Amino acid sequence: MNRQQGLLSDSALENPEQDQFGYSSFAENIADTISIRTPADEFVVGIYGQWGAGKSTVLNFVEQNLEERSDSPVVIRFNPWWFSGQPDLINKFFSQFRAGLDLEDNRFDNIREKIATLSRGVSKLPAEAVGVPISPVAKGVADVTETDEPELGEVKESISEALRESDQQIVVFIDDIDRLTNDEIRQMFRLVKSVADFPNVTYVLAFDRDVVVEALEEGERGVQNGDRYLEKIVQLSQHMPIPADNSLHVFFTNRLDAIVGEDEVTFNKTHWQTVYRHGIDPLIETPRSAIRLTNAVKTSYGAIGDEVNYVDLIAIETLRIHFNEIYEKIRENKTRFTVRNHPNQGKDLDHDFLWENYEKPVDTAEMLLSYLFPRYSRNEISPWKSISENEDTYRKRKRICHPDMFNYYFRQTVPEGEIPQEEFTSLKTSAQDHEKFAQILLDLSEQEGKSGRSRAYNFLKRFQEHSREIETRKEATLGLFEVADHLVQVDPRANSLDDGNIGLLFQTVYSLIEEADKPTQILDDAISTSHSPYFGAYLLGLLSQEHGEYGGTERLERERLLQYEDICDLRETWVNQIENQASRGDLADVDRINLVLERWRDWGDSDDAVEWVRRYTADNESLIEFIEYFLTDVNASTGETYEILKLEQIEPFLDIEDVESRFNTIDDSGLTERQEEVVEIFIQAQSLEDPNSLEGWAFNRDR
Template identity: 30%
Template sequence: MTDSRAALDVNSALFAGDDPILDVQNDLLNRDRLAKVIADEVQRMNADRGAVVAITGRWGTGKTSLLNLTANLLREEEVIQVVDFNPWFFSGTDHLIRFFFDEMARQLSSERSRKKRLQDSAASIAEKFNRYSASLSPLKFIPGAGQILDAAQKAAEGVTQALESSIHEQRLEISEALGNLNGRIVVLIDDIDRLTRQEIRDLFRLVRLNGSFPNVVYILCFDRGVVESALGEEGLDGAAYLEKIVKTSIEVPPAADYALASILQNGMHSALADVETGPLSEDRFPDVFWQVVRPLFSTVRDIKRFLSSLTLAARAVGDEVALPDLIALETIRVLRPTAHDLIAQSVDALTTVHSWQAQNRNQRLLATHATEISSLLEALPEGVGGALIRYVFPAAQAHTDNMWFGHESAQAWRRDRRVAHAAVLRYYLHQEFPEGTALAGQVDALVNAIQDQEEFRRVLSVVPAEQLEDALDRLLAYVDSVDQEQISSAIIVLLELFPRIREEQVGMYDFGGDYTVLRLVNQLLRRVEAGNLDLVARSVWNATASPYARLRFLTLAGRQKEGATEESLITADLEAEFREELKLHVKTASSEVLSQERELLRTIVQTVDCDGQSGEFAIREAATPSVTARILETALSTARSNSLGSVVVRSEDRLPWEAMVSVFGGEEQLITAVEGLKGHMGEADRSERLQRALLVFDQYVTGWRPREF
């Protein structure tokens, strides 16, 4: 639309729920032109024997809005008296007839609404309608009052006079008075298609019986299919019956595609103007909008229903869900709720990335997922379902287009906050992330800071420890954006994170907290140009104080262990230099340093020569209580197992006994050091992990060993 009314704000009629428009200022479809045509026709048409005009259209096409615009124009005419008749206030044929004439009389006699030019005539006609209504029954229902009143007062006025003349004579009097009216009365009746079938038949009997009054024009609003079906009962041809009553009709034209699209786009812009949302994904949004969203809208009412909840939905998910996906899923939720329910039931089918290799795929799982995807496609219009899969849930193309995606794609979907990733889809559906999930804003801050070492360090410091692993995991998708010159500074900061990362595994398939740091460091290292690897490695090494961090860095940059055949990223000479320096560092480090070191036992065993038969400590401070305690803590591991078909997981704490003996130069030295630790550190001063390690240690001393280790 090019009309200035397309520039909407949140106070416009588009955001007023499902209410029809009341005036031309909120006419989004330029229906005012059609309203002028109808109003002009009502004034010019021959109404010597009355007239009935029908405004028809499907639910939501804007019949009431068009009627309101037409009524506004008619009310401006001095020779037109508009009467609004609400059929919802009656029940039963007799009540309907009485209420109709009462309402006609009331509105015609109203000083507020009566036209000056018709004042005398209208008042006279109103009196005749009153008498006619009174003659139909000695009792009159007062709508809205909820009670039947004795019409004693009427007996002295209308009823007594009614008895003096027949109903037929009164109709003739009314007809004569209306025929002499220098203008016409227009009766508006809306929402006919929302009445019960019996009420629809009653209403059209009323119109048929009274539609011949001269200079009275009825404008009826209804869905033709609904009314014809209701009138078609009792052996009647509904369409034929309707044709006998309605002489002039106009079908509300469907909104043009371009007009609906413009209204929808402007409405979304206004609804989301002050809301923080997820990324727009400009390269994907046009396809999502035109192929998934737009085809689901048929009327402005559809748009109103959608917009009325869009702002709330956007505020609820914040910036955690990509905007195209949010709009697509909210459209389906509002307009195709059954399909939305199927999406909620098919999270795995829509997001699971299967193996590239056919022989490694779970065929039973694939078949289950394919059935779920098929059900979803059937719940959406043709074309929309396929587009939804292509542009919103691409992993499901394995079932529709034989297209397969890998884990790198899933990583990119998570980065872009697309519901194609299970975590994002579940967040949209449940509006909460599992414990430990970093917020999108935190990840964005890390991405923006990674090029600046101090800022990167500062932003990481404010990420809660329980969310750190997830934040680092999601940062993987942005590795390629780091400048070559900033790789070493980023790695240095990452290696400083080990003290904040959990040490123990939390499940059978957990790789450990260190994995999130190491995977990111590894990806960064592999982006360094070959000629610069030694330079970057030395820069990182010199800036890293922790022996454990140095060991893990060396594991990534060099061979995993001395003598291995794997290709090293750094030169052999530099690796040898690093290993010797690390060995000396660990052997001579102070107890203060070692007692705070992560994975101390592993660090000692993998860097220093250890011999369980030598009778000598592998490191100088091994028997210092704080160092012994740290060796025990970092030695503790938990073996987990479960029986086939059972969800119960059994756990058992264990110690690498031989490795510990080798560090202390023998069992006796180990036992002596641990006993010294117990005497030095009371139970109240021991960490929970150390206390567990000591309990297991005592079992090992007795000769107990686990069945498998």
């Protein structure tokens, strides 16, 4: 992953050559206006723009442009925000003003001394004397009664006369006025209007006009009309220009592109164009807003870039930056937004809770939500309504709306037990060698994943989504078959909606061989060489359902994976494997032997299967173990779970009366508690009129 590029600073640019938004020509025009003027009195220029629009950059460009001229003025910079909260803001201004006049030729030395006198005097005056609000703590215990107001007037007039005679233009840049408190904002404008209104001095003020107007009007000392007040002070008002055509778009998208560099990212260009045009572009109004969002994306990408969908990451970060209250509600309500793959899940959900007590415009937020979360349906006119995707597609594309992916975006880290993208890519490559692949799956099965599953389960969930990308289909299939029964045992079926590894294995193998040139040959090799008879029986049973067997609905020929004749050949291969295991004496070690025996009876010589069971159950301990294989857990409406036994499943292999006779005469003193439970369940099944009735089992169990 590309992590070399750092965050982008939003500091003002210094050099017009760095300009990307067309601000340099705007600054040059202002500099021209300042240069050609020979005002007898003070002149005030106002540059208006919202926060982050680039006002400080324009001030820098104006300053450099002026300094490059042969008749360059004396330039003084003052940022009152540096001194905000301090009681002597006016004195700080005069100190900066004096420092700016400290030139090598000493021509302003006399003026500088007079400015110091004026500063000391003004700091002693009560606010009403010059219209400047001065905090009571500004001068501590200053004795304002000793101040001679006429003398201050004389000092100021003396300064004005000296500046007029100097014939030297002075330009004072004052930035960040809109960051001050309301009282401080009023101080700055009264300073410019009434205190430091000197000839040959041009003030260039940069601020957000709306913020300043509100501050001027607020409170007991506020003016009645802030707009008119500004008009009396500012002789030349200039609004920040709209960035040059497409320049902000280019700046923003180039930055996003630079974040990923040469990385391979999950990125749908069609989706991006719609998301950007309707959900992000309206929010990118200034260079600072572009920098703020790209820096957020950069930080998140550095943590989880390999694991997520890049468009989704940009979109959710946009919500976090611009609609943080909505973002927090989404984070706290995962189930309301993530897709689930079963009927009607997520339809007609009420998402109005997102907008409770929310007063900001929400059009862009709703557009982003409708893209990120298909379950969000508040706006029926959505550009995403026509896009058809399913849960598997969402997971493969690392979409935030998939329940497995949601936490990645909000935790900014790979959830514990998950397979990071870099590791997954390496593991996926191992499918080129079936032995190596099988060993890796075994290793993963011994590692703890999330939600009580192994990391093998987490890997298979992702591998199944990418199975059609695997070129070595045969090697991958052989590797899966080699360890399939072990994986099924490690991560068994949890409920009707969670098949565990058995479902993932079937889907993966089906996808691998579906587009293979010789699917039957691949399966034949896998069945004949593997140690997974249960998975082989399960797979062939489901493939048989495509032909209407085992309760399946017969599919059209073009929809079947294999011809029936091919399935019969594979069954024969599987039976040969079972017979070989039986002759070696290790068939009893097979997990879920009940299904294996049923398929052996169906696809091979039924007498062979029955004979094997007869020999295997010759002793009572093995008989009990055999019966236990056929026990099934069922959930009652009360929430309780019962183990039941359907006698018709064991009748093809054992004589029920013979088993009953053996259990009636068994010496239970040597049985374990579990063995006693199995015997009791068998006897209970014998006593029920309908062993398939859950109510009967519950009644007898509770007696």
